[in-house]
Amino acid sequence: MTVTSGGSESTNRTDIEEFDVLVVGAGIAGVGGAYHLSTQRPDSTFVVLESQDNFGGTWRSHNYPGIRSDSDLHTYGYKFKPWTGPPIATAEEILNYMGEVIDENDLSGHIRYNHKITSAKWSSEENRWFIEATQTDTGDSRYFSANFLWMCQGYYRHSEGFTPDWPGMDDYQGQIVHSETWPKDLDYVDKKVIVVGSGATSATLIPAIADSCEHVTLVQRSPIYYGTGRNQNELADMLREIEVDDEWIHEIVRRKIIHDQSIFHRRTFEEPEVVKEELLTAVRDILGPDYDIDTHFTPDYRPWRQRVALVPDGDFFESIKSGQVSVETDEIETFTSTGVVLKSGAVLEADIVVAATGFNMNVLGDIDFSIDDQPLVFSDTVNYRGMMFTGIPNLLWVFGYFRGSWTVRADLLSDFVCRLLTHMDDKDAQRVEVKLRPEDEDMELLPWQDPENFNPGYLTRAMPLLPKSGAKPEWHHSQNLAEDLKVIPGIDLDGEEFVWG
Structure with missing residues (x-):
């Protein structure tokens, strides 16, 4: 198979696995995303790549005594699976709950453990992402391609703290x-x-x-x-x-x-x-x-x-x-x-x-990203409702709530991704990205989050690496769940901010 990676560099590979969607991370968001894909998009092919040796993300990597949730499990749990235990749960209880989701929905065959992604290259010629991962238990390289990249890796850099x-x-x-x-x-x-x-x-x-x-x-x-x-x-x-x-x-x-x-x-x-x-x-x-x-x-x-x-x-x-x-x-x-x-x-x-x-943030999973052979400078982009970014096709990043449960937004964005992919099918489109509209050209650009609003050390240290926000509601992560629950399900996918190709 001849693959054009990044638009100009051709490589002859026969070992690239192709999928419609590639999910990064098998933590709380990635497992939830896999569930939503399997139920809302049963004809889509997808794979979940996880760098650790099992599912769980934070609940797998953190080993300090007493580790427990800092959100209630009625909202940190998935909307589709009832939580029946105490509101604040231990890591073991959360892992058991996630394991039940995987088993009950036959998701294990979609997850590849010990796969650490090292690079992600978008090719406009192919309208696909080309992914290289290192198999951490063997050191071997693995290659994948996908039409859509769903970033569910969270924001902890698990390998080190601050x-x-x-x-x-x-x-x-x-x-x-x-x-x-x-x-x-x-x-x-x-x-x-x-x-x-x-x-x-x-x-x-x-x-x-x-x-x-x-x-x-x-x-x-x-x-x-x-x-x-x-x-x-x-x-x-x-x-x-x-x-x-x-x-x-x-x-x-x-x-x-x-x-x-x-x-x-x-x-x-x-x-x-x-x-x-x-x-x-x-x-x-x-x-x-x-x-x-x-x-x-x-x-x-x-x-x-x-x-x-x-x-x-x-x-x-x-x-x-x-x-x-x-x-x-x-x-x-x-x-x-x-x-x-x-x-x-x-x-x-x-x-x-x-x-x-505290911890150090990873930005897009600390993955080496490029768009048509040009290195991606994430901080040069403008974020659309904290999930998509100008100039980056076919990608969505799950970034939750600072003050509330991560999973509520992960569930909300899972519905949005499935709706986006279905709309892509309906339009017979191979790519979608967001752009500033003519009325946004003079919009003031601001930091990812207003430091007067939320300013923990990990966010302050990472701010230079994060995308810009805009002064209009569409162009920032509101961190307002009540607003998102009303707005995100009703987003007009044919709005001028979406570019289909």
């Missing part, structure tokens, strides 16, 4: 580990442990290890907001008690949660001080009136600017209350051979230092 370059790290005689690459054999029993970094990871990890350690100290540069509450959904429990079908319960509870989250999100803009006090009062109720909430748990930003971390049953704060965990709101001045010195002068000794300091 670790600041602290002075004196080489002098430290203990272990430094990152939560992103937690060693499965790490022995923390009866050890003094420092966990560096505020956020959902710290709040999850600390209560899971606190009982086993001699002591745990959280060192945070600045606090974040936490949401506390019981790990149960009273509405779901009541509906189960009166024997409502699981499918109905899932839909009703899902809608109620999305409705409540929309109200909360609006309130963070309209009455931020009221929301702030509500969140802090819940923490104060656990830690008591004498705890220094102002220093350790009162952020200097308004609630909407970073994600609120969920603490089911207040377990993180109960660990602090018990004395097993202490909190230092300060910065590391330097490491020593036995621990760290903080900028305040405080000296902390530790056998293990855990860097729960």
Whole structure:
């Protein structure tokens, strides 16, 4: 078979597997995408390429103790499969749930594990993507082509986390580990442990290890907001008690949660001080009136600017209350051979230092992309509703919600992809891309996300690599689920922003 790759470079290959759709990643979005393709587009051929040795994405790659969801599973679960367990679930429970989706829908034959994509080349002459992947268990190269590329790889760079370059790290005689690459054999029993970094990871990890350690100290540069509450959904429990079908319960509870989250999100803009006090009062109720909430748990930003971390049953704060965990709101001045010195002068000794300091984003899966032999500069493109990009044909990227469940948007975009592909068939078109309309030519171009709206470190560090947003609603990722649920299903695929060929 002779293939024109990138429009000018011809290679003679007989080992290219051809598909209608290639899905990148077998995490929560990729498995969901496979389900939607198999049910909505049963005549389409597709393959899912996954770099790890099994499905699960984040829930497979993260090994730190206590790992659990930071979203409720009524919305983090798929819309098509009821969730019947506790709202906040462990990684094992989520993997079991995903495994059931794969088994019940006969999806395993579509998934290729240990396939790490190294390059993706679009050929306008062939109207296809040409994909090279390395089989990580053998080192062999594998080649694929597809008409449409569906990017479901998430945004974690699983191979490494973000670790600041602290002075004196080489002098430290203990272990430094990152939560992103937690060693499965790490022995923390009866050890003094420092966990560096505020956020959902710290709040999850600390209560899971606190009982086993001699002591745990959280060192945070600045606090974040936490949401506390019981790990149960009273509405779901009541509906189960009166024997409502699981499918109905899932839909009703899902809608109620999305409705409540929309109200909360609006309130963070309209009455931020009221929301702030509500969140802090819940923490104060656990830690008591004498705890220094102002220093350790009162952020200097308004609630909407970073994600609120969920603490089911207040377990993180109960660990602090018990004395097993202490909190230092300060910065590391330097490491020593036995621990760290903080900028305040405080000296902390530790056998293990855990860097729960965030992650690095991968941008389009860290894949080498090109369009007709020209390297793709992703930051030169303009995003269309956070999913398609000017100048990039036949590609959609699933990028979820910062403040809500990733899967709600993944399901929504799965429906959109299937509708897009069907429209492509109806028009007998081989390619589709988005372009700025004449009325958009003078539109102001902005960063991917407004830093005044949402500004965690991982996003700030990656912003120069991400596409531009526009000042009009079509040309940015709104991060507004209620808006997306109304707008995305009704997108006019014959609108002037779509170019069919």
